[in-house]
Every structure is written in C-alpha cells, then in structure tokens.
Amino acid sequence: MGGRHSEPSPPPPAPAPSLELNAPWRPVNWSEKEEILKELKVLHPNVEPLRILMFGPVGAGKSCFINSVQRALLGRNVICALENTTGTGESFTTSIKTHKMKKSGGGHYPFVFSDIMGLEIDGEGIQTEDINKVLEGRVLDGYKFNPRGPISENDPKYNHYPKPSDKIHCLVSILPADAISRMDYSVIAKMKAVRKRASELSIPQVIVLTKVDNACQVVNRDLRKVYHSRKIKEKVEDSSHKLGIPLNNIYPVKSYHAEITKDTNVDVIILMALRDIVNFASDHAEDVYESKKE
Template sequence: MGKGQSKSVESASTPNEPWRTLTWSEKTEIFKELEDFKPHSESNSIIRILLYGPIGAGKSCFINSVQRVLLGRNSAGALEQGAQMGKSFTNTIRTHKLKRRGGGRYPIALTDITGLHAEDGRGIQCEDIIKVLEGHIADGYTFNPEQTITENHQHYNQNPELQDKVHCLVTIIPADAVSRIDSKVIEKMKTVRQKARDLNIPQVIVLTKVDQACLMVNKNLRMIYHSRKIKEKVDESYNKLGIPLNKIYPVKNYHAEITQNEDNDVLILMALRDIVNFANDFLEDLEDREGLSVDY
C-alpha cells in the first residue's frame, strides 16, 4: 500500500509534457562557448556577476559548483559551511575569477557577499549591496550589519571603472524554502532589484536546492522540468520578485558529491552561459548608447 501511494504522489507531481525543454547532451557545446568567450566591450576585460540573496541560500556553494564544472574536479574557492540558521558564513566581499582547466582564468568573475537577514542589524544592508552594484566597494571589505560603508573607508572606491561595476545581478533562492522567505527579506531584495533596474543591469534568479524541494527530482535530476513542484517554485519566485520566468534557472549545487555528475553540470552550465551572455549584452548596449567612454 505504501509503495502504491508513493507512486501515486510522484505521478501527481509529474505533468504529461515538460514545462521547459532541455537538451541534456549540450554540455560539450556550452563548455566550448564558455571556453571561447570574450567580453564584447574593448574597454572592459572581465564580466562581473554579483550573487546575492537570503542567508543560507547557497551563494558560495553555487560559486564552487560553477568552478567545479569548469575544472572537472572538486573545488573550494568560496568558503562555505553546512546550513546554520540565522547566520551568514560569508562576511566579506570576495570576487572569484573563474579558473580554466590547464591554467589561466576565464574573463568571468563571480562576486560573493554576505546574505540578507529579515532583522535590521543582521546580515548585509541593502545600501551596501547597491554600492557593490555601482563598484564602490573593493574586495576584502568586511560588511558591518549595523552600518553601511563610509566614503573615507580604505575599501571604498571613489571612482569605479566599468570593470569594478556589476554587469549582471544574480538572485540566489533556495527552492525548498521559497515559501518561507521572510517578507522583510523579500522587500530588501526588491529594493536591490529596483536599483539594478535603474542601472539597466540584467537580472536572473538561480533556484538552488531543487533536490530538496522535490523527491522525484532528488531521485532523477532529469525530471526537473517535468516536476510540478519545481514549476510551482519557479512561479512563486516570479510572483515574489517579478523576474521573468525565462530568467529563472533551477539547479542542483554540488554538496555531498565528490565525483562529477553530467546532469548537474548541464543545468549549471546552462545558467552560467545565459548569465554571461546577459552581462555581455549589457556591456554591448552601453557602448551602443554612449560609446567606449561608458558611465552608469
């Protein structure tokens, strides 16, 4: 009886047709695109991508997962720890320039910052995230949950160049906890999102922990776009933040695994490729509007 009931529950969560199509054999093609990638802007040598979101959403884990896929081995560039309620493990701003297999680096950088908390005086302040967007906060700054950075601080960049500024904003949200994100955190995320909009910075959502949100996906990652539960999480993320559905990417970070998983890799690479392309489009649009002496 228990077995039949479980099968019925899984069937109920599975639509007849996938709600998004995916070619699982694309890994080599996407990898080559990233290998060959060069920023469009002649005045900017690197794509800068900012990751932000609630405490414990998996920002650092996503960075390590991206780097792991690109290297083809385990990676621990971004410090992370197991889930700990109410506390962000990342307390400084750190930019990770992605490494290539065989040496060298991609012209792609992922910036990691402290997570958002519902309570004032805990987590990162919205104003500091906005200053990161604008390129005013240099790597190594330790965020103060009670006070934003001041202009006379040694890590404050008075005159940021284009490469110091953010070219794509990535919101990291845990799929298993979308419904439980505090409304105050959502409001803070909207504040950041509105500023990014004013700066014309492209925005996406990376939905982590899909394996914890759906048993069927936990058993078989290739069912991710057949799962009604994951579709509901994507829709809920859209409803809470307003980021378009086609810019929401469900992924499974590497967590307990010590060997590569092709399906994990494809989902992560698809998200990374689009994020990089959106950032590159942003730079191209800036040049089209204002020439090489871009300012925003």
C-alpha cells in the same frame, strides 16, 4: 411503515494531480555540456572581467553555487568559495570576495563572481545601501560589511572612481527552492529594493533557484525530471511572483554537496544557467560600451 431512504454515497475524491507533468515545461539537451563549455571558452566581452553579483538570504547556497560552477567548468572537485554547513541563521560570508573562474589547461574565464554577505531578517545582515554600492562598483574587494551601517566614503575600501570592470554586469538572486514559501517578508523587501536599483542601472537580473533536489522527491530521485516536476514549476512561479523576475530568467539547479565525482546532469543544468547569465552580462557591458561611444 415506510422504509427510510438511504442517502446517496458521496462521490469519490478527485485523484491528486500527478507530481510529474506529461511534457517538460522547458526543453533540455542533456548532451550539450561540451558545447556550452566551448562557447564559454571563446567568449571575448567588451569589458573584462564581466562581474556577476550573487546575493540572497542566508543559507540560500551562494558559495555552494559558485563552487559548483567552478567544478562544472573544470570537471573536478574544487573549493574556491568557503561554505558553512552549520545552519546558524547568520551569514558565513562577511566581506565582499571576488572569485575568478579557472579554465582547464590554465588561465581564467573573462567573468568573475562577487560573493557578499547574506540577507538576514529584522534588519540584521548586509545593508541594502551597501549592495547598491556594490552594483555601482564602489566597494573594493575585502571590505567587511557592517550590519549597523553602510560603507562610508572615507573608508579605504570605498572606490571613488569605479571603472567599467568594477561595476556589476548581471545581478543573480539566489533563492532556496525548499524554503521559498517561508522566506521572511523583510528579506524579500530588501531584495526588491536592490532589484529596483539594478533596474535603474539597466543591469540584467536572474534568479538561480537552488536545492531543487530537497524541494521535490521526483527530482531527488532523477535530476533529469527537473523540468517535468510540477512542484519545481510551482516554485519557479512563486519566486517570479515574489521578486517580479520573468519565468524565462529563472533557473532551477542542483549544486554539488556530498558528491566528490562529477555528475554530467548536475553540470548541464548549472552550465545552462551560467551560459545565459554570462551572455546577459556581456550584452549589458556591450550596451554600456556602445552608449559611451555615442
């Protein structure tokens, strides 16, 4: 009787791709903190203050990022925007609030952050029309957003005659890197609708991708690996695909959370994002100024 032929062994499984890329997909000068601070301190835009609007889903870390920016600018722990840590799924910020950024030694930088209510699912949270009115400079500080309807022109917080400094000069979408794949479609649809109105107004737009340390274990161990991380690169590409913002306008960052002392690496990636955001806002304000002169 003939022997049975043994089946060939299956090939070994292909090795999983490395979590780290061989080269960074974006170069970083980790020693340029003081250089960026110097650039920001001598900024003199055509419009003051430059107004930067932070918006995004509930829990994305808008207020935390604003506090981290102020902390990077001052070099010490601060609280300028109140934060919520309970994770209720509802926005902790309910009204529009302008945050001035202090300079070390006194005075303020010529840019401010406008913080608004977070986007919620199923029609809850801030109305898209309200965000559009904020873009146009028609909503005054302190207005409490109503999830059931947009601001009325009869409201005392409605600005009928917005000045150039009341309008938004850069729109910043705050997205959480650790949850971007689970974002609800209704929230993405709202963000796209706001982006469309911002584009009609020629307002520059960027994404700040927060919580990169939660999204990637490599980055959690060493923040300087943020641009070597395959996973963070994928998150950046995913956010670009979802909102249609180019890759070079997307900034992965780690905000301050439990730390009470400064971390130069955290400061550098925050200040890298801030420098571009402020420059984009300044360029937009200059373009508007020049077009009115013509």
